[in-house]
Amino acid sequence: MAINPVPRRTLPDVVAGKLAASILNNTLKAGSQLPPERELVRELGVSRSTVREALKVLADNHLIEARQGVGWFVRPVDNANFSRARELAQMEREVQPAAARPAIGETPTGPRRLPVAPEKPLHIPNLRTDRLGTFDFISWWERKRVEEAKVLIVGAGALGNEVIKNLALMGVGHLFIVDFDTIEAANLSRSPLYRESDSGRRKAEVAAARVKDLNPNVKVQYLHGDVTTQLGLGVIRRMDVIIGCLDNREARLAVNRFSYWMNKPWVDGAIQELLGLVRVFVPGQGACFECTLNEQARRDLAVRYSCPLLARQNILLGKVPTTPTIASIIGAMQSQEALKLIHGMPVEPGKVTHFNGMVNEMHTTAYRSREDCESHWTYGEIIELPTRAETTSLDEMLKIARADLGPDAILELDQELILALKCPRCRTVEQILQPISQVSFEFAHCPACGAMRETEMTHVITGDESFLNRTLASVGVPPLHIVRAYNTQEYRFYELTGDLETALHFSDFEETSPTHRESIRGRIHLGETVRIEESRSNPARGRVVLHD
Ligand SMILES: [Zn+2]
Ligand SMILES: [Zn+2]
Structure with missing residues (x-):
């Protein structure tokens, strides 16, 4: 059996590894500038020459680049430098406390923190009691x-x-x-x-x-x-x-x-x-x-x-x-x-x-990306409303949109609404008013003569409909949906956030149900200011004022 020598890790390697790990997990973002040397010295608790050597290791591996007179900048991680970054990061496999990390898809807030100080001991999981323990040995695994x-x-x-x-x-x-x-x-x-x-x-x-x-x-x-x-x-x-x-x-x-x-x-x-x-x-x-x-x-x-x-x-x-x-x-x-x-x-x-x-x-x-692809469209700001699909009528939703977008605003449904089925042979018309997903194919046949009936349907609500008292749910809008409205200039997006507690909870089969269920107002009363949960991140704050 061959015995491989234990690789000797120098302190600069360990520091480079920490920084590589931060680049990999996006704490140090591509294009961002590294903190100045003296800050790195302080945060990492190592000497200036160690920091310099570590930066050289990162630069040699194309993970950072110097800009003359400005400092060091993080290069994007791509297929070329990824495996090297990972190897370096493996030298410092300590898992950093979660609080210091940005959540998925978020940018870190507050002062930029570097990962764990070098003196922090390696975490050894207890494999008898910790079912996920072995994953901690994977260099990039972030529990x-x-x-x-x-x-x-x-x-x-x-x-x-x-x-x-x-x-x-x-x-x-x-x-x-x-x-x-x-x-x-x-x-x-x-x-x-x-x-x-x-x-x-x-x-x-x-x-x-x-x-x-x-x-x-x-x-x-x-x-x-x-x-x-x-x-x-x-x-x-x-x-x-x-x-x-x-x-x-x-x-x-x-x-x-x-x-x-x-x-x-x-x-x-x-x-x-x-x-x-x-x-x-x-x-x-x-x-x-x-x-x-x-x-x-x-x-x-x-x-x-x-x-x-x-x-x-x-x-x-x-x-x-x-x-x-x-x-x-x-x-x-x-x-x-x-x-x-x-x-x-x-x-x-x-x-x-x-x-x-x-x-x-x-x-x-x-694949080749198609310029004219109809799917390439991302919603803008989403306005959170304390309303629910089950209790909000088309009329109320239209009023909310019109308070925001002006009197010509129109609601656009994601699902076709079948208004009526017309028999071309016996000229009968049956009112349906159901979302297409709730009308089975058998319905397409005329009950009197068996002919295939024509489908009259719509996916916009203009305000002229005779059924504006119907709820959003009854026309096929699911709970916690985001309703689109538009005028001649723009689209706006309204989330039925009142459904949040019931539509998204991750608590199926839990023995204890969550104790702090916040009460949510199910209806908007027209004529009063809509109060929306106080939250700095809520874009709807103060946005929508209703007048009957
Ligand atoms: Zn596409
Ligand atoms: Zn017929």
């Missing part, structure tokens, strides 16, 4: 970030089972699982979370319950429903990563748009027999899912939308033959991409990695 992460898993089929299992084992702290399906015998051959006795139960609910079995420390929530129509955008807004474990293009397109609108990264996976692919999409960085669709696919979508009820019917039927093995491989890769996103590590957005299990070949190619 706190992983614990605090919020991940939405869309689809609890074969891929979803693998992803959910992996995330629960890794201690990803908050999982939100969405699926509209129920468990049947054929699922049992590829879904390790399901048992024979679960037959007929809801996938999302059973998967969430099994998360608690696998790792009771993980907080979980499930939604038995369709992601395309029943998940409020406010849920997506509060996630760190979205993972799509889907089997159809329509649902992917919806997840893609929602992620783009809320500026969130999403990880797509797809499997068929022994083939699979993984891709990460990050708004504004390369292609999105819609960019990847070819001419024919986009035409297909357009054709389907021309017969809306039939389109929905077909989406629900898609079945693709898969094996549990390819689900393990692709689900594992998706989970790893999510883990990298949680850590702020580099990923390759807009690219696809194909895996062919028949010949064990893997290759990655980049």
Whole structure:
């Protein structure tokens, strides 16, 4: 057996490692200037010459660069310098206290803090009592970030089972699982979370319950429903990563748009027999899912939308033959991409990695981002309202928008509202007034003569409607949704934040329910100033004043 010498770490290496770790975890951001030497000397408790040597190590590894007469600046971490940064960071593997780190996607506030002082002892986890202890030995693993992460898993089929299992084992702290399906015998051959006795139960609910079995420390929530129509955008807004474990293009397109609108990264996976692919999409960085669709696919979508009820019917039927093995491989890769996103590590957005299990070949190619892609749109400032989808009428919502945007403001619904079905043969008209997702395909046929009826529908509310007293929920707006309104100049975005407590809690299957449930006013009374939760970060503060 060969005995490798223990690498000797000099103090400058350790200091360089600390700084490299800070660059990797984004505490020191690309393009930002390093603190001056004397500050580094003080913060790190080392001599000036040690600091200088450490800076030289970082510069030699292309992690920082000098600007004449100004100082040192952090260079972006890319594929070229990433592995070197990680090696350096490994020399200083001490995990820094969470409070000093920015949350995912946030910029650090207050004075810039450098990671842990060099004299802090290495943390040795207790592997008898700490189920996540071994992860602390991974150089870049940040337990706190992983614990605090919020991940939405869309689809609890074969891929979803693998992803959910992996995330629960890794201690990803908050999982939100969405699926509209129920468990049947054929699922049992590829879904390790399901048992024979679960037959007929809801996938999302059973998967969430099994998360608690696998790792009771993980907080979980499930939604038995369709992601395309029943998940409020406010849920997506509060996630760190979205993972799509889907089997159809329509649902992917919806997840893609929602992620783009809320500026969130999403990880797509797809499997068929022994083939699979993984891709990460990050708004504004390369292609999105819609960019990847070819001419024919986009035409297909357009054709389907021309017969809306039939389109929905077909989406629900898609079945693709898969094996549990390819689900393990692709689900594992998706989970790893999510883990990298949680850590702020580099990923390759807009690219696809194909895996062919028949010949064990893997290759990655980049998609081309389309200039005219309709998905490339991110919501602006989101105005939080203390209102709820169940209790707010279209009329009230329109008044809020008009108080803000002027009298010509119009509401735009995400889901088509079916107003009426008209029979071309017997000339009868049936008023429907239901969101398209709640009208089944059978309804398209005339009950009298059987002919296919024409669908009259809308997705805008102009104020002229006869049904303005209807609630947002009744026209298909899900809880905690973000409602769009526009006038001739601009869009504004109103979140139904009154739904927050019930729509997003991560407390399913918790033995003790949260004790500090704040009371939320369900209705806005017209004519008075809307009081919104006092919070410095709440952009709605004082924004909306209603006059009847
Ligand atoms: Zn696109
Ligand atoms: Zn008829």
